[in-house]
Amino acid sequence: MSNIKGPDSAQNHEFERIVNQYQKTLLRMCYLYLRDKALAEDAVQDTFIKVYRSMNKFRGDSSEKTWLMKIAMNTCHDIHRSNWFRMIDHQISPEMLPEASVPFDKNENDLVEAVMKLPVKLREVILLYYYQDMHITEIADSLNLSQSSVSGRLKRARDKLRTVLERRDFHE
Numbered sequence: 001m002s003n004i005k006g007p008d009s010a011q012n013h014e015f016e017r018i019v020n021q022y023q024k025t026l027l028r029m030c031y032l033y034l035r036d037k038a039l040a041e042d043a044v045q046d047t048f049i050k051v052y053r054s055m056n057k058f059r060g061d062s063s064e065k066t067w068l069m070k071i072a073m074n075t076c077h078d079i080h081r082s083n084w085f086r087m088i089d090h091q092i093s094p095e096m097l098p099e100a101s102v103p104f105d106k107n108e109n110d111l112v113e114a115v116m117k118l119p120v121k122l123r124e125v126i127l128l129y130y131y132q133d134m135h136i137t138e139i140a141d142s143l144n145l146s147q148s149s150v151s152g153r154l155k156r157a158r159d160k161l162r163t164v165l166e167r168r169d170f171h172e
Helices: 009-034 037-057 064-081 106-116 120-131 136-143 147-171
Strands: none
Touching (some): 009 120, 037 064, 064 120, 120 136, 120 147
């Protein structure tokens, strides 16, 4: 029993820093992706468990944020594919979103609703690019896609959003 060692205190401090720095960002991203607060909280918790278990495996090939987003997006994908996810109501409003680091502008309501109605593949690149300020290379790393695929999805998403918002403006 004397050979059993507790967790490395330096690793614990590093993990605590990561949680404090990225918890709100990951919660917002997971909530936007999953459209359910409880599921988003579960996804963030699962993400941090995976991060803790693999901290010593992080090689630094990408930024810390990219690495965390990749784990969080994969966790959200797993939840999204589950049978449980298919049975819940996914209707959310911008007011229901977890607190952002920048205050939510009520004039963005139509845009947020349009983003939330995009197909998952298009929504996730918009969320990562605009809401998480990630570069195309970071998004490609996070989603295991080529940079050209990310650029194409981003263009298609912008085109769809433009069409939806122009239609809305035309009808007002």
